[in-house]
Amino acid sequence: MKNKKSFETRAVHAGERVPPADFTPVTTPIWTTVGYLYENMDDLDAVFDGNKRGQVYLRYSNPTVEAFEAAVAELEAADGxxxxxxxxxxIHAALLAAGVKAGTSVVAALDVYGATFSLLHSLFKNMDVNLRMVDAINHAEVESALKESGAVVLYVESISNPLLKVADIPALAELAHRYGAALLVDNTFAAPYLLNPISHGADMSIHSATKYISGHGDVLAGVIAASKENKKKLFELNKLVGGVLGPFEAWLALRGLKTLPLRMKQQCQNAQQVAEWLSKHPRVTKVNYPGLAAHPQHELAEKLFQGRGYGGMLSFEIEGADKAKIFRFMESLKICLPATTLGDVYSLVLHPATSSHRSLTPEQRAQVGISDGLVRFSAGIESVEDILSDLEGALAAG
Ligand SMILES: Cc1ncc(COP(=O)(O)O)c(C=O)c1O
Structure with missing residues (x-):
């Protein structure tokens, strides 16, 4: 028998499984392993059973992903x-974990993100889930929908995409629970910086972490903050369906999260100034921004967002603009980028009718209130003077 292993065997095993040294890295490293080894099989068995802390398999959990989850839970004031x-x-997981299945009902805000609207109207409707779309600002309408349908879920966005309606989370949580429904909140636009829905009674706070949480337009990610009980349901479900975040993406998202308050502070200030400037512009007929005194939920936003600002998102309508005119306006911008995302350090513009809400029929968009002349603006962290002069130039050109 050869003592020394062959070159092929050494190439596979060399350098691996060196026992960890006695130090703690300052920032969480990217753990890319799929599996883990234990002293003995009993230890692995105990980890499987949840009786010992540890890792089993990448679809179950991962140290980098867990660090990101712990950071989000902390910032969202949630158990996990x-x-x-x-x-x-x-979003898909939240609805399933909250008990949505064939024969149940969901009451959802009419003006949710386009893909959420389509998810409900395609996949869930085809699964024989009953849908009631409501104006979440109108609590009488929400109440009668909950009462009549016996819904298991009330689904809203804390600040709606792209019409910037602000949901009264404490009141909606009370309403939902009174009729036996869970309140699921898409908190993407507000981010944990402005609002912690769980503290106001929501059952789950959902994020496209692609947006403010990561903040740099370089990662696709999602996250749900929840109670211990709901976290367990979500974890068990994800072990089966496997829509997990990879360690590289978790590392980027965790890194992005560290500057969330700095970015959002600047984005809120920039958006406020842009909204005020646009409201005075002769070519702009309507500005949707909760920071404007004229916004119907301005006072509610002030109360819920603890005076931290009103978010980095706004939308506006350009006088007499159709799709072609909006496209020319967007092409004339030099700093604000016409990219189909939001919440980045870069200022971004988007035409909801042809992007975020493209999957809706023209009739559905009209019902929601999304016109062809509506532009969505996501404030970046650039100098506001440069943003305003860019918008001025494009409005003059279009
Ligand atoms: C409010 C909101 N929720 C959810 C999503 C979906 O997120 P993702 O693109 O990360 O799947 C988006 C995407 O734009 C969004 O704007």
Missing amino acids: AQAYSSGMAA
Whole structure:
């Protein structure tokens, strides 16, 4: 028998499984392993059973992903968090974990993100789930929908995409629970910086972490903050369906999260100034921004967001603009980028009718209130003077 292993065997095993040295890295490293070894099989068995802390398999959990989840739970004032490969995977999981199945009903805000609207109207409707779409600002309408349908879920966005309606989370939580429904909140636009829905009674706070949480336009991710009980349900479900976040993406998201308050502070200030400037512009007929005194939920936003600002998102309508005119306006911008995302350090513009809400029929968009002349703006962290002069130039050109 050869003592020395062959070159092929050494190439596979060399350098691996060196026992960890006695130090703690300052920042969480990217753990890319799929599996783990234990002293003995009993230890692995105990980890499987949840009687010993540890890792089993990448679809179950991962130290880098767990660090990201712990950070989100902390910032969302929740017991725990579950990370996903995208915001849509998180939304899908939240609905399933909250008990949505054939024969049940969901009451959802009419003006939710386009893909969420389509998820409900395609996959869930085809699964024989009854849908009631409501104006979440109108609590009488929400109440009668909950009462009549016996819904298991009330689904809203804390700040709606793209019409910037602000949901009264404490009141909606009370309403939902009174009729036996769970309140699921898509908190992407507000981010944990402005709002912690769980503290106001929501059952789950869902994020497209692709947006403010990561903040740099370089990662697709989703995350749900929840109670211990709901986290367990989400974890068990994800072990089966596997829409997990990878360790590289978790590392980027965790890194992004560290500057969330700095970014959002600047984004809120920039958005406020842009909204005020646009409201005075002769070519702009309507500005949707909760920071404007004229916004119908301005006072509610002030109360819920603890005076931290009103978010980095706004939308506006350009006088007489159709799709072609909006496209020319967007092409004329030099700093604000016409990219189909939001919440980045870069300022971004988007035409909801042809992007975020493209999957809706023209009739559905009209019902929601999304016109062809509506532009969505996501404030970046650039100098506001440069943003304003860019918008001025494009409005003059279009
Ligand atoms: C409010 C909101 N929720 C959810 C999503 C979906 O997130 P993702 O693209 O990460 O799947 C988006 C995407 O734009 C969004 O704007």
